[in-house]
Each structure stands twice: as structure tokens, then as C-alpha cells.
Amino acid sequence: MTATTRALVYLAPDQPLADRTLTLGAPRPGEVQVRLRASGVCHSDLHSRDGDWGTPTPIVLGHEGAGVVERVGEGVRDVVPGDHVVLAWAAPCRRCRHCVAGKAWACRNNRCEDNLLPDGTARLAMDGEPVLQHIGLGTFSERAVVAESAVIPLPKEIPWDVASLLGCGVATGVGAVFNSAQVRPGDAVAVIGCGGVGLSAVMGARAAGAHPVIAIDLSPEKLALAEELGATHTVLGGDDPAAVVAAVRDIVDDGVDHAFECAGHPATMSLSTAVLGVGGTAVLVGMPPSGTKFALDPLALSMSGQRVVGCTYGASVPAVDFPRLARLYLAGLLPVGELISHRIGLGEVDQALDALRRRERARSVVMFD
Ligand SMILES: [Zn+2]
Ligand SMILES: [Zn+2]
CATH class of the missing domain: 3.40.50.720 (NAD(P)-binding Rossmann-like Domain)
Known part of the structure; x- marks a missing residue:
């Protein structure tokens, strides 16, 4: 069954992000569909937006997200629908020597640098053509299908805006x-x-x-x-x-x-x-x-x-470090909420990126309904 999602598509540096309804393929084996609830606007989104890294198009940017698991593909065991999760953009393969040695951040046995899922494809499409997912995620979208190892369950008492930041800026x-x-x-x-x-x-x-x-x-x-x-x-x-x-x-x-x-x-x-x-x-x-x-x-x-x-990525092992960050937040030792200067709608991401370019704002976070 194919779903749809409202998403911002980056087409070219001189064009605003395009607000489109995309088709979203069902999660395949080892994949998870997440309904985003919050996405931070990170400096790496700006680098991609400004062409600093030669990011290919069309692509849905955004890689600092948190949301609710909606569907799981065959064989997924880490999460079930309804779980609250933060997304990790360097989905570790959990098998290579780096992963086995506890250096998930060093895993290259995925396709996140190509802005694809581990099987080398993307689940998003526009007018029948594939749309890339930023570092394997693409969180400027109401929904995303991502690798199972990219979803890390969090306690439900963590607010969504805080949860999203744990997935990139705070982890880093x-x-x-x-x-x-x-x-x-x-x-x-x-x-x-x-x-x-x-x-x-x-x-x-x-x-x-x-x-x-x-x-x-x-x-x-x-x-x-x-x-x-x-x-x-x-x-x-x-x-x-x-x-x-x-x-x-x-x-x-x-x-x-x-x-x-x-x-x-x-x-x-x-x-x-x-x-x-x-x-x-x-x-x-x-x-x-x-x-x-x-x-x-x-x-x-x-x-x-x-x-x-x-x-x-803060030399992080997401499955180990993200829950640790959540506990430190709950203990009052990481006041992550103070980082959030602006809570915005999906249509305001370009303005948030402009502010980041001017070195304004600590963190803008997109809040989804
Ligand atoms: Zn980031
Ligand atoms: Zn690996």
C-alpha cells in the first residue's frame, strides 16, 4: 500500500524549497515508517541547501527528526507501531567491523552519504521519479520510511522538539x-x-x-x-x-x-x-x-x-547514546529545551535556513500537527 506525504523538496539552490505531496512507498523488510512530529533545522541542511557539499537533487532535506512509528516492514523487531522514536542519520549496519567494535558512527556499510536507504533506493517519489532522502532520512516531511537501525525508541515523556534535537545537534x-x-x-x-x-x-x-x-x-x-x-x-x-x-x-x-x-x-x-x-x-x-x-x-x-x-556525529552509537542523552535531559542535566529559539511550521524552513545563514537563531524546530 502506497501512502503520501507532504514534504519540502529541494530542487535547486536558487529556488525556494517546493512544498509538494509525494508518494511514500511502504516500508520494505528492515524498514520503518515514521510519522514525524518535530524536525530541527540543522546547519548541515544549510550546507546542502547552499550547494557546499554538492548535494544531488531532487531531495527532501532534514535529518534531525522525532516521531511515532506508524508501520514496520517484515522482520523489524526493534520497534512497534506507536513507539516514540528519534531518528539517527547514520543508520549503522550492525554487522561491519566498525559497528561490532562499538563505532557505529564509522559505519560505511549503508548508503546514507548517497541520501538513500541501505538497499540503495529511496521510498519517496514525485511524478513517478525517485526523490532522495537527506542522509537516509528526509525529515522535512510529514512521514519518512527509514532503516530499522535509524529509529531509536525514547521515553514518551520527552517532548517532541527536544527529542528531535537529540538526533543530531545535541548528539554531536x-x-x-x-x-x-x-x-x-x-x-x-x-x-x-x-x-x-x-x-x-x-x-x-x-x-x-x-x-x-x-x-x-x-x-x-x-x-x-x-x-x-x-x-x-x-x-x-x-x-x-x-x-x-x-x-x-x-x-x-x-x-x-x-x-x-x-x-x-x-x-x-x-x-x-x-x-x-x-x-x-x-x-x-x-x-x-x-x-x-x-x-x-x-x-x-x-x-x-x-x-x-x-x-x-559526536562519535555516537545512537542505540547507546541517544537513550543516555534522554536520561540526562530527564535528570535536568541537559537543558535541551533552552536551545530552541523558534518553533515553526513546515512552510517556514527556508526562512529558518536564511536565519542560520545570517548566524541568527540557536535552533528552529519544525513542529508537525
Ligand atoms: Zn545535523
Ligand atoms: Zn556497520
């Missing part, structure tokens, strides 16, 4: 702190770039017991929000990186143990290494356009025994 920022850096209580932390992911890193650093937690951004408003979410100090960025480094060293004179680069810009990547103390680690979390390079002082890095590590 908090996971960078817990998984990539393994921050310990009392470690000194700097977070550079206070969008949704950076603010999540601030929350994670606070939850991990880091001190100080220094938030760095170009926007006084975002720094104020960072303080509400757990930053102990703030540094207003600017054109002079040396001044930012000096301001950080005024707070921690020998530099920080961990710096989280959450802006995805070459200048802040370099800055993330410059604020480190001896033995410190810079974690590159922000996603730049393809082909970006940044300047690094290799002698200083070697002499100080520092590390620069990449981080995708």
Missing part, C-alpha cells in the same frame, strides 16, 4: 565532549562557535563537570545563552585571534585541556589549536564546505604533545 555536541574528548571533571574546556552544536557542547561540558567552560562566539546574544546553559566564562570573538587567545589565557593561564571547534571555519579551526595547553586536544566538530583547509603550527603541536581529532 555532547558526544564530542563525552565520546571524542572524554572530558573528565575539572578539565578546562573552550567551545568555539555557539550555534546549536556548540551550545550542546557547552551543556555536555557542564554535565561532565568541566571547569572552566569558556564559550567563544561573535554574537553577544549567543554568549548570553551559552552562560545560561553552563558556560562559566565567555569571550567575544573578533578579527584578532591573538586577542581571543590572550583572553582565554587570562582565564586559564596554561591553556585549555579540550577545545571544541563548532563553527566549521578555517580561522576558528586554527584558533582551536592555539588555545590548547600542553597535552591538550582540539576536536573539530563543525562541518566546513568540501575542500576547506586550515593553518596549523606543527612544531608547536609536536612540542606540546597536542592532538587534533575529527569528530562526526
Whole structure:
């Protein structure tokens, strides 16, 4: 049985997202149909929208979703209709050596980078032609059919808007702190770039017991929000990186143990290494356009025994980490709701992306009826 779904289709960079009714194929074996209730608007949607990553079209963007299971395909055992789930965009195969070793984020045995389901097809179609699903999801849509390993059950008391953010921005920022850096209580932390992911890193650093937690951004408003979410100090960025480094060293004179680069810009990547103390680690979390390079002082890095590590999806294992994030939220240790600055309708995604491009708004979340 074929269903339909209202969805936003990205056709070309110079056109608004097209509000269309698409056909939605039934879930095949190992797939799950979800009725979306909320979808965050993430910076990766903007990169795709702006052509930074050569995203193919037509495609339904959106990859930060939560909703209710409506139907399950043959053989699905993890969920049943009615379950509340958050979606994971890197649906792990659960069989490859990375998955078996507990590194689900490293799984390449899926087709999410091609914006397809694991079997290499998509369930969406427009005028009989297939429509891609952003990173295997496509949550700017009332419904989505996704891989079974992409749906993670959550407690029903988690609000939908909060649940959606657990699936990308929060998983990425908090996971960078817990998984990539393994921050310990009392470690000194700097977070550079206070969008949704950076603010999540601030929350994670606070939850991990880091001190100080220094938030760095170009926007006084975002720094104020960072303080509400757990930053102990703030540094207003600017054109002079040396001044930012000096301001950080005024707070921690020998530099920080961990710096989280959450802006995805070459200048802040370099800055993330410059604020480190001896033995410190810079974690590159922000996603730049393809082909970006940044300047690094290799002698200083070697002499100080520092590390620069990449981080995708907060090095998360969704089935393990998403329920952990939900528990931390319920315990009051991750005030995710504070991240949400705008709750919008599906027709307002383009405006939310425009705001993100202007570095405005912490997080906009589409709320479905
Ligand atoms: Zn995202
Ligand atoms: Zn795998």
C-alpha cells in the first residue's frame, strides 16, 4: 500500500524549497515508517541547501527528526507501531567491523552519504521519479520510511522538539565532549562557535563537570545563552585571534585541556589549536564546505604533545547514546529545551535556513500537527 506525504523538496539552490505531496512507498523488510512530529533545522541542511557539499537533487532535506512509528516492514523487531522514536542519520549496519567494535558512527556499510536507504533506493517519489532522502532520512516531511537501525525508541515523556534535537545537534555536541574528548571533571574546556552544536557542547561540558567552560562566539546574544546553559566564562570573538587567545589565557593561564571547534571555519579551526595547553586536544566538530583547509603550527603541536581529532556525529552509537542523552535531559542535566529559539511550521524552513545563514537563531524546530 502506497501512502503520501507532504514534504519540502529541494530542487535547486536558487529556488525556494517546493512544498509538494509525494508518494511514500511502504516500508520494505528492515524498514520503518515514521510519522514525524518535530524536525530541527540543522546547519548541515544549510550546507546542502547552499550547494557546499554538492548535494544531488531532487531531495527532501532534514535529518534531525522525532516521531511515532506508524508501520514496520517484515522482520523489524526493534520497534512497534506507536513507539516514540528519534531518528539517527547514520543508520549503522550492525554487522561491519566498525559497528561490532562499538563505532557505529564509522559505519560505511549503508548508503546514507548517497541520501538513500541501505538497499540503495529511496521510498519517496514525485511524478513517478525517485526523490532522495537527506542522509537516509528526509525529515522535512510529514512521514519518512527509514532503516530499522535509524529509529531509536525514547521515553514518551520527552517532548517532541527536544527529542528531535537529540538526533543530531545535541548528539554531536555532547558526544564530542563525552565520546571524542572524554572530558573528565575539572578539565578546562573552550567551545568555539555557539550555534546549536556548540551550545550542546557547552551543556555536555557542564554535565561532565568541566571547569572552566569558556564559550567563544561573535554574537553577544549567543554568549548570553551559552552562560545560561553552563558556560562559566565567555569571550567575544573578533578579527584578532591573538586577542581571543590572550583572553582565554587570562582565564586559564596554561591553556585549555579540550577545545571544541563548532563553527566549521578555517580561522576558528586554527584558533582551536592555539588555545590548547600542553597535552591538550582540539576536536573539530563543525562541518566546513568540501575542500576547506586550515593553518596549523606543527612544531608547536609536536612540542606540546597536542592532538587534533575529527569528530562526526559526536562519535555516537545512537542505540547507546541517544537513550543516555534522554536520561540526562530527564535528570535536568541537559537543558535541551533552552536551545530552541523558534518553533515553526513546515512552510517556514527556508526562512529558518536564511536565519542560520545570517548566524541568527540557536535552533528552529519544525513542529508537525
Ligand atoms: Zn545535523
Ligand atoms: Zn556497520
